[in-house]
């Protein structure tokens with residue numbers, strides 16, 4: 001503990017303000033040094049040739065949007081629908097008065113949040129090995145919807161549960177005391193309020209799922225079923241030039257940045273909301 | 275109008291026995307005020323009457339029907355009871371009008387037009403006809419509580435339960451809510467009111483019940499229970515409520 005007198009007395013060496021200014025100056029100096037080093041030592045010609053090859057990009061561009069982006073959106077959307085429905089079911093099971101339902105839901109959520117999504121996809125891809133003749137309807141599209149749905153359901157279930165718990169108990173009691181059944185009160189009073197709470201995290205989940213849809217690449221897809229990541233990779237080997245990988249990365253950002261922005265807007269609106 | 279008979283009602287939460295054998299009756303058209311210190315079980319008693327809490331044992335008989343019978347249709351019972359909560363519990367995502375129509379439509383199956391007509395009548399009755407399109411968050415606490423009363427009345431209950439309806443209000447807003455309740459009593463509604471408003475109890479109640487630690491200590495007309503209490507516990511409680519400074 002310093003006595004108030006000493007803390008307020010003028011410093012003999014550098015003042016705190018001077019020290020802060022020197023610290024900031026050092027950080028700028030480091031930044032400039034790194035940028036200058038990169039500019040001097042990087043082979044700009046080679047980088048431009050590899051990653052900014054306009055010819056390669058413009059050749060691939062129509063299919064990048066018409067096939068790869070379209071498939072990515074289909075995989076994401078179908079996975080999201082499955083995840084939403086299954087997640088809602090799991091959230092309701094976690095609140096069930098029948099204990100085994102609660103255990104099943106809790107176990108599912110633990111497993112699917114703890115295992116990498118890639119492993120889930122490898123399992124789905126190997127199902128025909130385990131059960132010869134067994135097929136998931138919809139081919140790769142069905143498998144993708146299942147894989148992405150199974151994984152996102154676990155996260156969405158937790159989000160839904162948090163949303164339902166955020167609605168005060170008095171809401172259910174007021175609805176019940178007006179003669180509504182439990183189900184009617186959930187439907188008309190509790191769920192509509194919970195949905196407002198969960199929209200921002202569910203938008204974030206959509207961003208995550210959009211990126212995870214790249215895992216479909218491990219299911220083995222045809223040229224018509226290809227999504228952004230695999231498309232970029234395939235084009236890169238065709239042209240022996242990695243520019244398409246950069247292009248596919250930028251295409252992800254085209255979707256994820258606006259979505260992330262929307263999610264943050266919704267979140268801050270809620271924070272300051274009524 | 276309804277009668278309620280409560281017979282040897284007990285309620286425990288785990289090991290904690292909150293109601294320890296409650297007996298009393300509310301006659302049709304009567305207003306009964308329940309008073310007592312915090313934690314004495316007043317809310318639990320009220321919540322047992324509309325089955326928001328399941329009594330551990332004992333019986334609640336509403337107009338001759340034993341509603342504590344496990345085979346009774348709880349939702350049908352609750353349709354005859356109106357409940358007003360300390361925290362209002364309006365539905366924040368719905369307008370005032372929708373707050374008052376939703377249960378009419380979903381529970382009583384009234385059409386939209388009829389439900390809105392009845393809702394507006396009841397909002398007029400509590401003096402808030404012009405607030406129909408507002409959201410609850412735009413109203414003062416006293417206005418919200420009056421909407422909650424209108425919401426309950428729109429279901430045509432034959433018994434109204436009030437759980438400290440003015441305790442969450444700023445003092446200057448208490449009067450409007452009590453005014454609405456006074457009129458309701460004047461119209462002959464059967465009412466059970468948990469309250470700390472002794473003037474209201476003295477003027478409006480037919481009977482005052484004093485509860486302490488899960489039992490009814492004193493039960494009688496207000497002149498007796500409030501003005502001339504027989505039990506030391508009642509006297510001690512009243513002196514604290516009526517003269518909080520001294």
Ligand SMILES: Nc1ncnc2c1ncn2[C@@H]1O[C@H](COP(=O)(O)OP(=O)(O)O)[C@@H](O)[C@H]1O
Nearest residue numbers: 287290292310311312313314315316317318319
């Ligand atoms: N749901 C509950 N679970 C456990 N204890 C409860 C519950 N509700 C009420 N209690 C307890 O019961 C007692 C009486 O509560 P309450 O009926 O709310 O009293 P009052 O309304 O007279 O203040 C208190 O000790 C309270 O903590």
Ligand SMILES: [Mg+2]
Nearest residue numbers: 316317318438
């Ligand atoms: Mg209480």
